[in-house]
Amino acid sequence: xxxxxxxxxxxxxxxxxxxxxxxxxxxxxxxxTGTIGKRLASxxxxxxxxxxxxxxxxxxxxxxxxxxxxxVILFEETLYQKSSNGTPFVEMLKSAGVLPGIKVDKxxxxxxxxxxxxxxxxxxxxGERCKKYYEAGARFAKWRAVLKxxxxxxxxxxxxxxxxxxxxxxxxCQENGLVPIVEPxxxxxxxxxxxxxxxxxxRVLAACYKALSDHHVLLEGTLLKxxxxxxxxxxxxxxxxxxxxxxxxxxxxxxxxAVPAIVFLSGGQSEEEATRNLNAMNQLKTKKxxxxxxxxxxxxxxxxLKTWGGKEENVKKAQEAFLVRCKANSEATLGAYKGDAxxxxxxxxxxxxxxxxY
Amino acid sequence: MSAxxxxxxxxxxxxxxxxxxxxxxxxxxxxxTGTIGKRFASxxxxxxxxxxxxxxxxxxxxxxxxxxxxxVILFEETLYQKTSEGKPFVDLLMENGVIPGIKVDKxxxxxxxxxxxxxxxxxxxxGTRCQEYYKAGARFAKWRAVLKxxxxxxxxLSxxxxxxxxxxxxxxCQENGLVPIVEPxxxxxxxxxxxxxxxxxxTVLAAVYKALNDHHVLLEGTLLKxxxxxxxxxxxxxxxxxxxxxxxxxxRRTVxxAVPGIVFLSGGQSEEEATLNLNAMNKLAVLKxxxxxxxxxxxxxxxxLKAWAGKTENVAxxQATFLTRCKANSDATLGKxxxxxxxDSAASESLYVKGYKY
Numbered sequence: 001x002x003x004x005x006x007x008x009x010x011x012x013x014x015x016x017x018x019x020x021x022x023x024x025x026x027x028x029x030x031x032x033t034g035t036i037g038k039r040l041a042s043x044x045x046x047x048x049x050x051x052x053x054x055x056x057x058x059x060x061x062x063x064x065x066x067x068x069x070x071x072v073i074l075f076e077e078t079l080y081q082k083s084s085n086g087t088p089f090v091e092m093l094k095s096a097g098v099l100p101g102i103k104v105d106k107x108x109x110x111x112x113x114x115x116x117x118x119x120x121x122x123x124x125x126x127g128e129r130c131k132k133y134y135e136a137g138a139r140f141a142k143w144r145a146v147l148k149x150x151x152x153x154x155x156x157x158x159x160x161x162x163x164x165x166x167x168x169x170x171x172x173c174q175e176n177g178l179v180p181i182v183e184p185x186x187x188x189x190x191x192x193x194x195x196x197x198x199x200x201x202x203r204v205l206a207a208c209y210k211a212l213s214d215h216h217v218l219l220e221g222t223l224l225k226x227x228x229x230x231x232x233x234x235x236x237x238x239x240x241x242x243x244x245x246x247x248x249x250x251x252x253x254x255x256x257x258a259v260p261a262i263v264f265l266s267g268g269q270s271e272e273e274a275t276r277n278l279n280a281m282n283q284l285k286t287k288k289x290x291x292x293x294x295x296x297x298x299x300x301x302x303x304x305l306k307t308w309g310g311k312e313e314n315v316k317k318a319q320e321a322f323l324v325r326c327k328a329n330s331e332a333t334l335g336a337y338k339g340d341a342x343x344x345x346x347x348x349x350x351x352x353x354x355x356x357x358y
Numbered sequence: 359m360s361a362x363x364x365x366x367x368x369x370x371x372x373x374x375x376x377x378x379x380x381x382x383x384x385x386x387x388x389x390x391t392g393t394i395g396k397r398f399a400s401x402x403x404x405x406x407x408x409x410x411x412x413x414x415x416x417x418x419x420x421x422x423x424x425x426x427x428x429x430v431i432l433f434e435e436t437l438y439q440k441t442s443e444g445k446p447f448v449d450l451l452m453e454n455g456v457i458p459g460i461k462v463d464k465x466x467x468x469x470x471x472x473x474x475x476x477x478x479x480x481x482x483x484x485g486t487r488c489q490e491y492y493k494a495g496a497r498f499a500k501w502r503a504v505l506k507x508x509x510x511x512x513x514x515l516s517x518x519x520x521x522x523x524x525x526x527x528x529x530x531c532q533e534n535g536l537v538p539i540v541e542p543x544x545x546x547x548x549x550x551x552x553x554x555x556x557x558x559x560x561t562v563l564a565a566v567y568k569a570l571n572d573h574h575v576l577l578e579g580t581l582l583k584x585x586x587x588x589x590x591x592x593x594x595x596x597x598x599x600x601x602x603x604x605x606x607x608x609x610r611r612t613v614x615x616a617v618p619g620i621v622f623l624s625g626g627q628s629e630e631e632a633t634l635n636l637n638a639m640n641k642l643a644v645l646k647x648x649x650x651x652x653x654x655x656x657x658x659x660x661x662x663l664k665a666w667a668g669k670t671e672n673v674a675x676x677q678a679t680f681l682t683r684c685k686a687n688s689d690a691t692l693g694k695x696x697x698x699x700x701x702d703s704a705a706s707e708s709l710y711v712k713g714y715k716y
Contacts, residue, residue, distance in 0.1 A: 003560075003611075202360035206571035213564035219611050252616040253361070253577050257647050258607070287615045289647040 003218040008177040012221030013260075015099060015139050016179045019223060020261025020291035023330050024070035028265075028297035029056055030103035030142060032075055039301075045310030053081050058308060059301070060089060062319040066096040068326035073101040073142050073181075073295070080136065090137035101140040101181070102133045104169070108146055117158040120145050120165050123172070130176035140179035142225070142295075143169040148187045149200050149232065159207045167211035174221055181263065181295065183225035184208050188267045189354055190232035198229045198246045205254035219258040225265050225295050226251070228277055233268060233352050240273075244280035248288060257289035264292070266299030268352025274299035275328045275337055282335035293333045298351040300325050361576040366535040370579030371618075373497050374537045377457060377581060378619025378649040381688050382428035384539075386623075386655035387414055388461035388500065390433055397659075403668035411439050416666060417659070418447055420677040424454040426684035431459040431500050431539075431653070438494065448495035459498040459539070460491045462527070466504055475516040478503050478523050481530070488534035498537035500583070500653075501527040506545045507558050507590065517565045525569035532576055539621065539653065541583035542566050546625050547712055548590035556587045556604045563612035577616040583623050583653050584609070586635055591626065591710055598631075602638035606646060615647035622650070624657030626710025632657035633686045633695055640693035651691045656709040658683050 006012070019026065031039060036055075037047035045051050056078050059065070072093055079102055082088050090100045104126060108118035120143060130141065145162035147154040162184060170180035184204050186197065205226065212219065229246040231238055251262060266274040274296060281292050294300075303325065308318035331337040377384065389397065394413075395405035403409055414436050417423075430451055437460055440446050448458045462484060466476035478501060488499065503520035505512040524540050531538035542562050544555065563584065570577065587604040589596055609620060624632040632654060639650050652658075661683065666676035689695040 199360040203571065206360075206568055210564055210568040213561065213612070249616070250360075252647075253614050254571070255614065256611050257613075257615055257645060258610040287647045289610075289615050289645050 004171065004216040006174055006218070008174065009218060009221065011177060012174055012179050012218060016221050016223055017260045019070045019099060019140065019179070019263070020293065021070050022291060023333055024068060025294035025296070025329055025333055026071040026073060026101070026263050027059065027069050027300055028073045028295050029059060029078065029301070030073040030075045031297065032103075033077065039305060040310070043305055043309050049077070051310060052077065055308070056081065056089065057083050058315055058318055059304070059322060060092055062322045062326070065319075065323050065326045066093070066098050068330040069098050071099040071101050071140060073103055074138070075103055079133065079138060094137060099139045100137050101142060102138040102178070104129060104133070104141045104173070105143040111158060111161065114155055114158060115150060115153060117148065117153060117155060118146055119158070119161040123165070123168055126169065126172045127176055130173055130178050134177045138178060140181060140223070141173045142181040142183060144183045144185060146185050146187065147200075147204060149190045149192050149196060154186070154200060154204065159204055163204070163207040163211040166208060167215035167217060170212060170217045170222060171215045174218055179221055179223060180217075181223045181225045182208060182212070183265065185265055185267070186227050188227065188230060188233045188352065191234040192232040193235055194229060194231045194238060194242065194246050197231065198250050201226065201229050201250045202253050205250065209254060209256060219256055220260065222259060224255060224259055224262045226262065227267055228264055233354070240276040240280035243277045244284050248281055248284055248286060251290070252287060255290060259290050261291040261293055263295035266294070266296045266351070268350060269299055270348050270350050271299045271302055271325055272348050275325070275332045276339065278329065279332035279335055279337040282333060291333070294329045296329065300329065302349065302351055360571065360574060362529060362532065362574040363576060364533055366532065367576060367579065369535060370532055370537050370576060373457060374579050374581055375618045377428045377498065377537070377621070378651065379428050380649050380651075380691055382426060383652035383654070383687055383691055384429040384431060384459070384621050385417065385427055385658055386431045386653050387417060387436065387659070388431040388433045389655065390461075391435065397663060398668070401663055401667045407435070409668060410435065413666070414439065414447065415441050416673055416676055417662070417680060418450055420680045420684075422681050423684045424456055426688035427456045429457040429459050429498060431461055432496070433461055437491065437496060446495070452495060457497045458495050459500060460496040460536070462487060462491070462499045462531070463501040469516060469519065472513055472516060473508060473511060475506065475511060475513060476504055477516070477519045481523070481526055484527065484530045485534055488531055488536050492535045496536060498539060498581070499531045500539040500541060502541045502543060504543050504545065505558075505562060507548045507550050507554060512544070512558060512562065517562055521562070521565040521569040524566060525573035525575060528570060528575045528580060529573045532579055537579055537581060538575075539581045539583045540566060540570070541623065543623055543625070544585050546585070546588060546591045546710065549592035550590040551593055552587060552589045552596060552600065552604050555589065556608050559585065559587050559608045560611055563608065567612060567614060577614055578618065580617060582613060582617055582620045584620065585625055586622055591712070598634040598638035601635045602642050606639055606642050606644060609648075610644070610646070613648060617648050619649045619651060621653035624652070624654045624709070626708060627657055628706050628708050629657045629660055629683055630706045633683070633690045634697065636687065637690035637693055637695040640691060649691070652687045654687065658687065660707065660709055
């Protein structure tokens, strides 16, 4: 094959396919220490390890939530944490049929000579790190590349650098038993219309899959985490059906059928928007050879976070809010969401932060 | 969109979809004057215009064959020829639901500094020529790029040149109302195994789809005409099921779902081999987001040619032979071929010619 042969091939294919189980999706709980600090600050909670641990425990022990999830992306610290009864989080997730994943990139740095475009770091020693993460129980990884739309953006340099960075990350993961989630996020910032976003998304995804081919990545053992195709944050909103149509068309034009599943990022969308858009895509009657699901961070946790407020006595209510979003998104992967999820506080709130940095 | 959407967009999409109708396929009858001369020589028929007209009339008036065909590729001379009753071939075909297509490339030339690798000519004034062909009734076009497998082949230069040539041809066609059939043929010549062919096919197709994206080609208004993935001509044969598995895997890894149909070339395969392989692909229980059908030249005409031998008294027999192959391949597109059509020895004859030049 054009792809390389690895002893992990069968396992990679099985895990990628499992993550693409209809009715399930991914909880992105891999906020770095800095980023989770911003979240905790917004609910007046101190950014200390015990609070970070408490939040994740709240999420992972929510009754009824884990069956809606096929995977959870973790930050390195969390990979080694335990619940209050001493069970490692990784064990807790695995025994509930949820694959642990690990964020492996080291953030973005600017590309000199561009207008604020970036590339992603993290390749140094990545093979060794992946081995350790595999030993710790991780079975998939995530690397976020970031592009933006502007007058002259994304530039050919930014597209190429990010695509080839993703490809190198992907093959290193596969060499070490981790299914790589390929995430080329095109930020929603801007006043462009949905057609512009579609054009850029198609161009970026085409470059990604060329790079993955060049690097001999086994597509059947990967996942894609793209942005949905939407108008820019400063443009008028459109209906979920319109987003669904443009998004699925862009994917049909660029993502080979060998990729088992596409797990959307939510960007700055509100919890409810993200769910409705995903639902609309799964209702669309057109060719979709990959399973369409979610890999949501903010769009799964926002109202849960607010309800919790860092207080022990709010845990149960917060867990209920989390379950509502998990179930809603689970239904959305089947095109069965009726829009009747009890909106928790903040569920309809936009989560857009201009020029968002993790 | 990233794709160029000109005034012909809807028509291109409709035509491409129609050509990809399950149960139908393409008759490649676009042999150049020189090439058809070789065929005639093999049956002792003089290569003059009336014989060329007679052969094509034999094919196009074969009773019962129209339902098996969605298109016929013609050479320029044939586009302007008529039946013996004075009806333009183009009209005859169109009236019977068969779309006329036109070969627009001007053959291959060597790439200096390579080991016999080639690129394809034909871009000069291609737009104007396409307009003329459209006026004459053509609705799709064909351009054959050729690559070979060797110790250091195909080279990156050859892949890039051929992919880009195909992309430029494709967009020019779409600007002028013709659905481009994109044909990156990798010759079977060689003693490589099927895995090598698969790897090369995947690399080539990935480059082709990147080039098509770069050139803003509307994938929904194109068709792909690839080689099947097989062992080299000097290697041991494998079963149709093995060919089917490697071929479909290669396509799933590279051909975006937006492409409506894949119309295989037969290369040097015998009539029966080509049909059995196509049938096996359509029986394969794996998700295929494009229809898999045929665009056969030799593999549809070989035994018909022999049965005809240039004699009027043989026409009915030759037409019956042609019908047999058409039906066999039509069944194969539905995975319904049960083998042994006609039992004609010519049907099993290999049509392999080393270093085949059209």
